[in-house]
Amino acid sequence: MRELKMQFLLPIFFCLLFLACKNEGEKTTDKQQDKIESVNFNGFKKNLNKNDNKLYVINFWATWCKPCVEEMPYLLRLEEEEEVELILVSLDLPKMKNSQLKPFLKKRGINSKVILLDDPNSNQWIPKVNPDWDGAIPATLIYKNDTSKFIARPFANYDELLTEVKKIM
Amino acid sequence: MKTLKILTVLALLIVISAFGFQSVFNDEDSNSSAEGYQIGDVAEDFSLKNIDGKMVSLADFKKAKGFIVIFTTNHCPYAKAYESRIIALDKKFKSKGFPVIAINPNDPQKNETDSFENMQIRAKQKGFTFPYLLDEGQKVYPKYGATKTPHVYILEKESNKNIVRYIGAIDDNYQDENAVKERFVEKAITALLKNEEVKPKTTKAIGCSIR
Numbered sequence: 001m002r003e004l005k006m007q008f009l010l011p012i013f014f015c016l017l018f019l020a021c022k023n024e025g026e027k028t029t030d031k032q033q034d035k036i037e038s039v040n041f042n043g044f045k046k047n048l049n050k051n052d053n054k055l056y057v058i059n060f061w062a063t064w065c066k067p068c069v070e071e072m073p074y075l076l077r078l079e080e081e082e083e084v085e086l087i088l089v090s091l092d093l094p095k096m097k098n099s100q101l102k103p104f105l106k107k108r109g110i111n112s113k114v115i116l117l118d119d120p121n122s123n124q125w126i127p128k129v130n131p132d133w134d135g136a137i138p139a140t141l142i143y144k145n146d147t148s149k150f151i152a153r154p155f156a157n158y159d160e161l162l163t164e165v166k167k168i169m
Numbered sequence: 170m171k172t173l174k175i176l177t178v179l180a181l182l183i184v185i186s187a188f189g190f191q192s193v194f195n196d197e198d199s200n201s202s203a204e205g206y207q208i209g210d211v212a213e214d215f216s217l218k219n220i221d222g223k224m225v226s227l228a229d230f231k232k233a234k235g236f237i238v239i240f241t242t243n244h245c246p247y248a249k250a251y252e253s254r255i256i257a258l259d260k261k262f263k264s265k266g267f268p269v270i271a272i273n274p275n276d277p278q279k280n281e282t283d284s285f286e287n288m289q290i291r292a293k294q295k296g297f298t299f300p301y302l303l304d305e306g307q308k309v310y311p312k313y314g315a316t317k318t319p320h321v322y323i324l325e326k327e328s329n330k331n332i333v334r335y336i337g338a339i340d341d342n343y344q345d346e347n348a349v350k351e352r353f354v355e356k357a358i359t360a361l362l363k364n365e366e367v368k369p370k371t372t373k374a375i376g377c378s379i380r
Contacts, residue, residue, distance in 0.1 A: 064246055066280065067378055091375055093246055093344055120342040121350075126373040135338075136317035136378040154378075 036101065038094060038116040041125035047087055047115070048129065051145050055084045055169055058141040060117075060129075062092045063104040067154040068138040072110075074158040075140075078165065079112055088114045091137060142168050205314010208370045212238075212324050212331040215309045217272065217302035220289045225300045227270070227324075227331055234266030235325040235334070235361065237354060240274045240315040243291045244282035245377035247343050248318045252295050254339055254346055255319075258354060259299045267323075267358050269299040274310035274318070274379045277303075310379055317376025323357050323367070334361060337372030 037043075047058060059075055061068035072088075079086040088110075092101050097116055105114060119125055126135045130150040133139055139152045140161075147168050155161040206212055212227075219225045227236060239255055241248045259269035277284040285303050292301045304310050313322055323335035335357040340349045357367040 062246075064244070065377060067380065093250070096246075118344075120344040120348065122343060122375045123338055123341055123353075123372040126375070133373075134316055135373045135375045137375065138378070 040119040055144040238322040240320040242318040338374030
């Protein structure tokens, strides 16, 4: 009798556990997606020169950009395993915020900080991110206080990214 | 003590604004990409397959005074946002001797959307009035030093050589054609037609990496 009860209760217990987790996950991503700020370059530039002893990894990307999406798992892993502040700077067209960007983050459960950089006059702001950047994405700025490195190409694997980060650390 | 603080803040402001101005002035005429054509270089001719199946070279355009060579592609939203503006450029300047030559530099094997067949479909849908060539084997774009789509090179014919006069963006708004303030390509061609110096000679824009 007791065994039967367990047989009956265990699956229910796991079902509930699963649902609870799922809800929890969705809640956080929803929250994150609500937090996506759209800013112009003036509003954004403070993120490029913080002097707070933290290591920042600023990644310029867009949802439809294949090489960007391919390297994203490395960035997310870096954020999880190392002491870094990751900012994903989306250059999706602003009209894609609800149709592409939010669903993309939700589907992948991405909870990192995402900023939508909405500043069409890119001829003005691209050189201010880095004079050597010509605007192709992905591009990544890694910096800590006054030391920085700008990498205007995708990372082929996690180690490549980690090596660059360790140089700045 | 208080004055010292104010002075420090003031000094900081001056330093920051100096850097700010410097970066604004550096925008123009600086071409930092080490590879590929620079302003004033002679662009080599090519022979690439057009969407109608025929091979196209710059030498085929005997009467042209120059070319608006645009690396563009099917899949890239920034390139798409510029399609109708590229058609307008061709309409405006073909008759004045500067036709648009569009080149898809992407490897279709990396993205099916950029295949030759899809180029044909896209050109038909949008009513392209200019050649849309496939850079088969990806040999042409590295010579130019193109890194992204869209990426424009304006060439001017001079004693049968094609000289690079402008490299960069079509205009200053990749999002919204109606909000454009400065039309770089139009400005450059207008200057060339008047035998004036092109200014700015290089600009930058967000684009999709060529793969």
